[in-house]
Amino acid sequence: MTAQWVIQRAYDILDSAQPVPFDCGRLCDKKCCKGSEQDGMLLFPGEEKLFKGKEGFEIREVPQGKMLLCSGACDRTLRPIACRIFPFFPYVTQENGNYKISVLKDIRALHYCPLQDVSKDFERTVRIAARNLLRDESCADFLLRLTEDLTDLGNL
Numbered sequence: 001m002t003a004q005w006v007i008q009r010a011y012d013i014l015d016s017a018q019p020v021p022f023d024c025g026r027l028c029d030k031k032c033c034k035g036s037e038q039d040g041m042l043l044f045p046g047e048e049k050l051f052k053g054k055e056g057f058e059i060r061e062v063p064q065g066k067m068l069l070c071s072g073a074c075d076r077t078l079r080p081i082a083c084r085i086f087p088f089f090p091y092v093t094q095e096n097g098n099y100k101i102s103v104l105k106d107i108r109a110l111h112y113c114p115l116q117d118v119s120k121d122f123e124r125t126v127r128i129a130a131r132n133l134l135r136d137e138s139c140a141d142f143l144l145r146l147t148e149d150l151t152d153l154g155n156l
Ligand code: SF4
Pocket: 024, 025, 026, 027, 028, 029, 030, 031, 032, 033, 086, 087, 112, 113, 114, 115
């Protein structure tokens, strides 16, 4: 199973059950798309290939991997996993060699995203997408690392 295969599959899974059946940016005037030039979305390993050379996107190297910067507007069918799962995040830990996934609200969304209480179904979908991503070792390592970073952030 390659990283690109699990990423494309994750896109399909997430698209099959979005929290609302329309562009959720209409609920909040696209709050999570209004970052500064320094803000961006971390890409899963291999995901950058889908954005290379695409108009409106720029990829930067950051200590955690590759970060996608956008113009604040996009074709929703192209957006990366980080945007598709927001405002949730699959926290992944390892216990006795098995992965444990806990889908929680992303702490970065707590103060502004109106989708947080919308749909239990979507939390389940994020879990299924994460389970699929864990089939690729590089994506699994990425999720484990990001979970540690977000847990540290939450403990600050
Ligand atoms: S994910 Fe939340 S904050 Fe982002 S556009 Fe949708 S409703 Fe707004």
